[in-house]
Amino acid sequence: MMSSVYSTRAGAGLASAINDRGSRVSTPTEDALARKPGIHLGDTVFRTVLYASAGVVVVSLFAILLIMFLGGRQAFETFGLEFIWSTQWNPVKDLYGALPAITGTLITSMIALVIAWPIGFGIAFFLTETCPRPLRSPLGVAVELLAAIPSIVYGMWGFFVLAPFMATYIQPWLTETFAFLPPIGDSFFWFAAPPIGVGLMTASLILAIMILPFIAATTRDVLITTPQLLKDGAYALGATRWETLTGAVIPAVRGSLFGAVFLGLGRALGETMAVVFVIGNATRMPDSLLAPSASIASVVANNFPESEPGSIKLAVLLALGFILFVVSFGVLAVARLLLRQERMS
């Protein structure tokens, strides 16, 4: 098919190019280039580069996963699968378990999601449906700017501004308001804790603010793609804005909306620097939602610099990294699946 381009004269070459590629229009310069044998090589190189670029992602992904697994294998061999649900963390005796860090990671990410989801959805719906046109662009930029703030800045702001505020106002209020909640056994007391500012709740709040722009931006994009016909139809039937949203828009894009949320969750799970500042860095099982705790990422960040090569501690940190990788991968896979289902329907 391609060979005809090179074998024929200029005019015929042009014609065949058009014939071969349907409606493609070729300029005389391009056609002149096409006759040089070099173009074939260029195309091959280009295609190879593209494949290589895509390959870099796949190879590095699996290389990281492999290194994490190989490095962390010693931890699984030493502690068994029990490593995943063991609550011990004793660097003095070199006994480690992943559950405190996994618990901290999941609790902070979940609370962050519960806070950020409705707000992010509200922002997105406001921007696409109710926002006055002159406000739309500055608001959109403000949301995107929120995503551009480095996480260390969130961390320091959280530590110096949010934590004292939480300790003085929010935490005592939470403790008092939710005093009626019965404790779970004698190990978890919901909101009954001394107000020290940093801890699970503060980390969750910081994470919520950090994932908010992601959820808002992705949700906005999803809402924009909702067929106008659908909305017009709902409005034509006399539906209010609320009814259109709940009756027509949300059912139409439900899967994509979940996808947006899971992308935010993926980011919350792995966030490190901001969390190190505000979570309280206590590798113990939390006894309340205000208690200091630790996330997988914060534990790794805190302990990595002084972990000697070949030590069990380094293996534990790599194993934790592997667990986080698997959890994040699972979350993203679910997100993809939901987005695809949406596209199918």
Added chain:
Amino acid sequence: MSRSLDHSARTFVFCALGWLLAAAAHAQEITGAGATFPGPIYTKWGEDYARAGGDVLNYQGVGSGAGVTQIINRTVDFGASDTPVASDRLASEDLLQFPAVIGAVVVVVNVPGVDGDTLRLTGPVIAEIYLGRIRMWNAPEIQRLNPSLALPNVPIAPAYRADSSGTTNIFSNYLAAVSLPFQTGVGAGNSIPWKTGVGAPGNAGVAASVINIKGGIGYVEYAYATENGMQTPLLQNRAKQFVRPTEAGFSAASVQVNWKDAPNLAATMLNLGGPATWPIVSATYILLPRNPSDPARAARVLKFFDWAFTDGGQAATSLRYMTLPPEAQAQVRLRWSEVKGPQGPLWPPQ
């Protein structure tokens, strides 16, 4: 006129450049890596030494553990560790260990309505606080030590180092020495299983936590407490005296150590006797290969520390570190002869 001025200026610049280049060519580099706690003084010594015509020191504060690894792999000229390395490991890796400088850990507090500098605490009480058994500032155990203070009904918020740290090692070793429950329930090390409290990264993080959280208590290097103007309670020492953290109190600990008999010059200075002695004092250590692959470089390292011991006292004091007492310095110089090249000991220099 202006032309000649211009000319002389240019000549001056060239001369200065030439002199700098000559100095740079003459000065050799020595490399070290390890503990972050003595990082500032090693760097300052390095600057002063280069200014005095000595070699240029390149010190990387990568942490004690990494410093030990690097000297074992011989990727640096010397390693630095806040905690002494075990004797058998020194022997198997053919390393010489000696103390370089002495530092102290102090307790810092933020008790609402109370001048923390007048608060009195004991080691066992601090251990109970970090075990989560004493939870309020007006607990009877603390009130008993401070009959004249009106202690507030505020929860105690203990802060500790989230990262692996020599400071934690010194502090936890002290608590383990004075409190059996702490020794059995928590133990001592660079990173330990704390029962309560919040972790913050670095000395600065712990200092900020205590300033930030009402009712906070923490432990930091002395320099961080003084530089941040933090409140440091009096601590009861072994002689049952309540002492304030002062340089005199730190020196009182270092002079009563029998350096001669300390194995590998690793002497504990925790909870020593004497009426003025501050109870949480410790040395930080240097590690050198006994069989250096490049004896000339090793000799230059010894020369650098010799200079630091002789002329670096003022720099150490200005950064709130304590220099070794003369007896300890003599012992250290004696051990340097264990570093050998093909022609025999590298110290004293031929």
